[in-house]
Structure formats: structure tokens, C-alpha cells
Amino acid sequence: MPPQKNLEIRLRCWITLEGEKFFGPGRMQLLLGIQQEGSISKAAKTMGMSYKKAWDMINDLNARGQQPYVILKKGGEMGGGAELTPHALQVIELFKNLNAQLKNVAEAEENLLDLL
């Protein structure tokens, strides 16, 4: 029997610290936006997110992470922009890798979809 049209396995993976969200696709997207835009406010804008919400996310990563994730350049965010630390880049790589592996498992199990 051919698979039904438009059946898809969807995945979401995130990391909690003390039971609260610490890292996930939203924060990763924000970090990638900061890397691209060099600014928290510009990155937030491209995501349709308030500056306050973006800053709260970055502040939480910086405060609860083992090392800072984002550093404000001279003049602070409004004056000098922001950049990712090597630590943030490493976490992004590992999280992307985890998601790619999960996606591989899901794709290998797509035969499940023929049944549903």
C-alpha cells in the first residue's frame, strides 16, 4: 500500500536545567541570528521577538551556563553590538549534531507512516 500523502514525523528536542528550559531550537535560532546580525536587537527583530524576551534568553544562557554565550561589544548592545563566544559556537554544533542524529532515526522509521 503506498504511504498516505503528507504524513510527517516531527521532532522537538530541548534541554532543561533544574526542570526549566535552558537550550532549544528557539535559543539556537536567536544565537544564529546574533552571529549573523552582530546585534541582539536585530536578531530579535528578524525572529519577530521583543528585545526584552531576546535579552532575557541571552541573560539566562550567560547566567546559568558554565561559560558566557554572548558578549556585548564596546558600548553595550545599543552602541556596539553583540557576538557569540566560542563556547556558544561549540554548543550550537553539538546541538545541531544531536538534532541531525534524531532526524536520521526518524527517517529510518518512516515505514511507520505507511501503517497509520
Next chain:
Amino acid sequence: MPPQKNLEIRLRCWITLEGEKFFGPGRMQLLLGIQQEGSISKAAKTMGMSYKKAWDMINDLNARGQQPYVILKKGGEMGGGAELTPHALQVIELFKNLNAQLKNVAEAEENLLDLL
């Protein structure tokens, strides 16, 4: 460096049909409740879910699935209870297996947590 306390990788996996949720942990839990209770209303109650919401979920599975998932026994839900079809049991097994495999990948990647 020892891993931080209480960091956890969390996963959620669900299946969409035509872009809308079709199967996931909530519907699986409802089906398992029906298997245990022999009744949609009792299963809904144990999940703190309204009967209407439970019935909408079951109706959607039955209507959009390739085969029915739940069959009402003589007298209908209120009179005779409900039971799972072999099809539903097979989907549950495959979905459990998919989730177990995803969990294995996540556990193998827990070294990510040492870094965060």
C-alpha cells in the same frame, strides 16, 4: 569537569497528516487509557480531559487513519464501552519503538550536557 546538576535532554515526537497533528504522546496515552479502562469517558477522566476532546481525538484517528483505531462496543460508548483495534495496538508498538530509539540517541549524546 563534572556535569551540571539536573540537566536533561527532552524530546517530543509526533506525526502530522496534511500538516495537522495526527498521532503523538497525548493520543497514545488516550489509547492506552481506553485499553486499560475499556471506555473513552473513563480514559478521558484519568487524563483530566473532557469527553468531547477525547472523542474528537478518537474520531480524527478513526476518520483519517487507514483503519479504525477504536471500536465502540454494543450500546455505544455510554452503554457498552470502547476497545482498541489490532491496528491501534500495532501503531502504539511502532510509536513506542520510535520513541525508544530516539531516547537512545539522546542518551548517547548526554556528553553534550557536560559542556552547556
